[in-house]
Amino acid sequence: MEYPPLRDHASQIGRTRLPPIRTYSLLALVSASLFAVSLSSAQMSESAPLPAGRPIAIRVSRPQTPQEIAPTLFSSFLEPIGHSTYGGLWADVVVNPSFEEGLWSAENLEEQWNADPxxxxxxxxxxxxxxxxxxxxEGSRYAPIRGDAANSAQSMLLMPLPEKEVGIREQVYLPAARELQYHGSIWLKRIDGPAQVRLSLRRSSRPAEVLAETVLTASSAGWNPYEFHLALKPDTLASLEPADFAISLEGNSRVLIDNVSLFPDDAVDGMDPEVIALARALHSPLVRFGGNFTSAYDWHDGVGPADKRVSMLNLAWGIxxxxxxxxxxxxxxxALIHxxxxxxxxxxxxxxxxxxxxxxxxxxxxxxxxxGLTWELGNELWGSYQVGYPAPAQAARLTAANSEAVHGVDPAAHLIATGGDGGLFHDWNAQMLTDDAKDFEYLSSHFIVNEGVLLPNASDDFRTMAMLAVPWGLSGRIDAMRQQAVAAHRPDLKFAFTEWLMITDSHTVPNYSNLGGAIFAGGFLNTMMRHADTVSIADMTGILEFGGIWKKRGQVYPSPAYWVLRSYAQAGPHFLLRVQDDSPTYSIAKGLVQLPDVAHAPYLDVVAALSEDQSKLILFCVNRSLTRPEQATLDLSAIGEASGMAGITTIQGNGILDENNAYAPDRISGVKHTEAIRSGGTYTFPNASITVMEIPMHAH
Structure with missing residues (x-):
């Protein structure tokens, strides 16, 4: 077919809409009219459909001005929140190892008590x-002792009875499916008698059933560390079954205990090897260490001998x-994940x-x-929930002072100043773009999308389609952010989305945990690539928990969105190409609070790129349609001639609510196959899916 001259849309760099073909059948026109009427109360409208049986036309060509895609668009984010570090990446299975009070907020403590009376x-x-x-x-044979501790503020006194074992325990989840050997350490101080301290693994809530044990002799009246080892027998614990880790005494002895740890023997420098393997496979160029905890974090607390590091409350998250x-x-x-x-x-x-x-x-x-590393100057400083947040008028001077301090130590450091989020950025960014704060290369933005919509009583279907359209609508906001920077005489300023995520409390719409969240992720990354001239860094929330890797009940597994980030990063897009298409679109009004109006979001959202050596054409294809597979004709003739078999990765499920969990860790993954893809051929993209095509090419 004949294509019109390429037309650039400023809000969607690299993508041009082909005009719809005006030869619809009467049936198609009637169907479209009825559909528009049925959706009029829901504030969603569709473009006219393609003629029955005609595939979407997609044409890929080279832009007049080459644009490179920064690999740092496929970065990730680590913050001590939930069980991302402790109970996740960090392999020590012991919680509250030094027996401290005040490590949880009242709300979080109450939640634990309600779950386990x-x-x-x-x-x-x-x-x-x-x-x-x-x-x-046993009654009360334990006492917290403040002021006499090997670590932090408090230790625990154990006081057994003659011929009766007295001890304490906590429930732990062990990776027994892959590792049966465990090592740990404990600090002991003998108070009275020949203190024979028994460390054991026992059947959960059945303390008489000992699965593994060892005995240490606390020989000193002063504090000393002791190492120990525990070995499980094969098939002792079923998959996902908890155990109890116990510390006990017998006889007429008394002992103070403190700072206990228990690691699987296959831990890698204290970290979970399964998490390391999945994180490495993400190919994240950058990992951000930050978040709300940043604003109260003193880095000195986390360096030096581990036994001397003090337990405290994470003020941001109450953990x-x-x-x-x-x-x-x-x-x-x-270093481990490169x-x-x-x-x-x-x-x-x-x-x-x-x-x-x-x-x-x-x-x-x-x-x-x-x-020459990348440093971020604060986190969400515009939020009143942020510990020590500045007034807007102070933020630029605070940023400038820290910029000067950092560059005084490292002139080559790359600095990201705190910008406003993707919804409300203008007034805050105006402050940051004054002469008071000019010594930075990037301005950050966060794009945390929730399900809140303006339309009362909106259906799940409407909320779903509004959520999936939001990444497309973000383009206008990115253009406005760039225009503001240009007006402030900062045309070279780049933007960094240092957090991005889809998060809801509902189980009926897209969320970071389900396939809907993966479709959101694909749409977001497509938008980032189209704006590669403006956005250079994007960090998915997070490399652990939320959109990334999870560990529950000892089982490590990735979310569906993890597979999207992994597939995009592994494909290695380098040069952005131009895409023309005539995919049907839909528009949203009174949608999500962050972006209530989104026009012409394509059901089939396609970005094209070349690899760095230009030997491979890569298509990133997101099908937002929940029920309709989209067939498309691929015109690649302007790029070259396809050679060899294409590698194709598809991420899909049985519905947008499908998710991975500890019981079904691989329900959704990146499924790979090879197929011959030729210019002029057709391909059918499954409904509610993400497809990454890597096509070997011979250039003209």
């Missing part, structure tokens, strides 16, 4: 959550921060000299020591 009962005996008595019938995963561990994680660190500095409670010292420390412990 025994924890509430244990607290009345002086046991800090989540420790319980080995046997409640424990043990500081055993600190700067050195984060840098080691980055990523560069991107660290957010504390502009809440922090000082400029602390920021400079952290930069100096990281540079000395990373790579060749020459620095």
């Amino acid at each position: 025994d924890l509430r009962a244990a607290s009345s005996l002086g046991l800090p959550t989540p420790w319980k008595p080995l046997d409640f019938a 424990p921060e043990y500081n055993t995963f600190g700067t050195d561990e984060f840098l080691r994680f980055c 990523a560069q660190p991107q660290i957010a500095l504390n502009l809440g409670t922090g000082r400029t000299d602390q920021a400079a010292a952290w930069v100096r420390y990281v540079n000395a412990h990373w790579g060749d020591g020459k620095g």
Whole structure:
């Protein structure tokens, strides 16, 4: 067919809409009219459909001005939140290892007590959550001792009875399916008698059933560390079955215990090997270490000997921060997965000299020591929930002071200033673009999308389609952000989406955990690539939890969105190409609060790119239609001639609510196959799917 001259849409770089062909059948026109009427109350409308049986036409060509796609668009994000570090990446299975109080907010503590009433009962005996008595019938034979501790503020005194074992336990999940050997350490101080301390793994809530054990002799009246080893027998624990880790005494002895750990023997520098493998496979060029916790974090707490690091409350999230995963561990994680660190500095409670010292420390412990890393100047400083947030008029000066401090230590450092989110950015960014804060290369934006819509009583279908359209609508906001920077005489300023995520509380619409969240992820990355001249960094929330890797009940598994980020990054797009198509579209009015109006979101959303050596054409195809597979004709003749078999990765499920979990960790994944793809041929993209095509090409 004949194509019109290419037309550029400023809001969608690299994509041009082909005009619809005006030869619709009467049946198609009637159907379209009825559909528009049926959706009029729902504030969603569709373009006229293609004639029955005619595929979407897609043409790929080279743009007049080459545009490179930064690999850092496929980066990720790590924050101590939920079980992303402790209970996730960090392989120590012990919770509250130094028996501290005040490590959870009242809300989070109450949630644990409601889920397990025994924890509430244990607290009345002086046991800090989540420790319980080995046997409640033993009565009160435990006492927290403040001011005499090997670590942090408190230790635990165990007081057995003659010929009766007294101890404490907590429920743990062990990776017994892959590892039966475990090692740990504990600090002991003998108070009275020949203290024979028994460490054991037992059947959960059945303390008489010992699965593995060892005995240590606390021989010193002072604090000393002791190492131990526990070995399970094969098939002792079923998949996803918990165990109890117990510490106990017998006889007439008394002992103080503190700072206990338990790692599987296959841990890699303290980290879970399955998590490491999945994280490495993401090919994330950058991993951001930041988030709300940043604004109250003192990096000094997370360096030095692990036994001396103090447990404290993570103020942002009301959960424990043990500081055993600190700067050195984060840098080691980055090295293990072949990523560069991107660290957010504390502009809440922090000082400029602390920021400079952290930069100096990281540079000395990373790579060749020459620095030049990427640093983020604060996190969401515009939010009143952020510890120590500045007034808008102070933010530029605060940014400038920290910029000067960082560049005083490392002139080659790349700096990201805190910008406004993708919805409300203008007034905040105007402050950041004044002369008071000009020493940075990037301005950040966060795009955390929830299900809130303006339309009362909106149906799940409407909310779903509005959520899936939002990445397309984000283009207009990116253009406005760029125009504001140009008007402020910063034409070279780039933007960094240092957090992005789809998150809801509902189980009936897209969420980071389900296939709908994966379709959102594909649409978002497509938008980032189309704006590669403006956006250089995008960090998915997160490399653990949310859109990334999960660990529950000891089972490690990826979310559907993980497979999208992994497939995009592995494909290695480098040069953005121009795409023409005539995909049917839909428009949303009174949709999500962040972006209520989105016009002409294509059902089949396609981005094309060449690999760095230009030997491979890559198509990133997102089908937003929940029920309709989309057939398309691919015209690749302007690029060259396809050679060899194309590698095709497809991410799909039985519906947008499909998700992976501990019981079905591989329900949705990136399924690969090979197929001959030729210019002029057709391909059918499954409904509600993401497809990445890697087509070997001979250039003309």
